Amino acid sequence: MSGGAGPLEALIRAEIAAEGPMRLDRYMALCLGHPEHGYYARGEAFGAAGDFTTAPEISQMFGELLGLWCAQVWLDMGAPGRVILAELGPGRGAMMADALRAARALPGFLDAAEPWLVETSPALRALQRRSVPAAQGAGRLAEVPRGPIILLANEFFDALPIRQFVRAGGAWRERRVGVVEGALAWGLGPPLAEGLPPSAPNGAVLERSAASEAVAAEIGARLAADGGAALVVDYGAAPPATGGGDTLQALRRHAPADPLAEPGGADITAHVDFAALAGAIAAQGARLWPLTTQGALLGALGLAPRAAALAAARPDRAADIFAQRDRLAAPEQMGRLFKALAATGPEQPPPPGFGPGE
Structure with missing residues (x-):
């Protein structure tokens, strides 16, 4: 040795x-x-001081837009009185914190939403509790209570074993x-x-990746049985x-x-095999929507006007805000390599950013 x-x-x-x-x-x-x-046991991976930077760490706009996506999905579901709002692999909790803050714009959603953060790392779970004190924690999706669910997974599948x-x-x-x-x-x-x-x-x-396909199948089965929507954002072909x-x-x-x-x-x-994920989800009876890019999704959700509003409110940071917008959505940066995969319950309408003409 x-x-x-x-x-x-x-x-x-x-x-x-x-x-x-x-x-x-x-x-x-x-x-x-x-x-x-293990790497994630350290809890030091994210951000400029870590080893890589994910979209929620780049800008609050990413989580805000996904939070509004969740709120609109809930409305399209008929505004149920209780909905599980789950995130797989939430890092330090930045995305969920931004999402919940933005989703306050839709009355009633936060009263209905039950936030859950699915994380195996004790160190990261401690950071998540500080970022999102209202959220409950689970080590696996199977530990999250059943019921209508809105699920987010950003840069989660790329780290599952292959x-x-x-x-x-x-x-x-x-x-x-x-x-x-x-x-x-x-x-x-x-x-x-x-x-x-x-x-x-x-x-x-x-x-x-058998691990990725198993999680995707679990997501598909829950959507088929309980209704809701899932949004997977990750990089791959x-x-x-x-x-x-x-x-x-x-x-x-x-x-x-x-x-x-x-x-x-x-x-x-x-890289994530989106064809394999889609096949595993659809095999369980959930409804898939056409794959799009991160840039196209964020554009449809209002990234440009949100960036303009932030820049107007903080003119001293305008250049940084527009640089963040470009990093998230420009084709030569994250906009094309990162894809967005959406699935819903069998009878639900297309989620925001995935409908005709979007």
């Missing part, structure tokens, strides 16, 4: 020594979610993590006989792309990092 190995790397090496090379999804799950040494399959020597082989000359290293497992396209060029890579190519990446202090260096010390993500 290398003398410089941290505690999580030591655990990973021990598991490899006992059980053989480790699948990528197991490696990601340990690096991100280990309760003591498996990678590489075409080599005319056969598919699964990418694994092993130890070579004292260091963690990539390797390939034995040829696989089933479950993947029968032919592909050598070097082709496919990614699959639009259908018909289905998990092709190597999209695994690690970030440390806003710069690319080696995923195998310092396990637990960097964010590890992969």
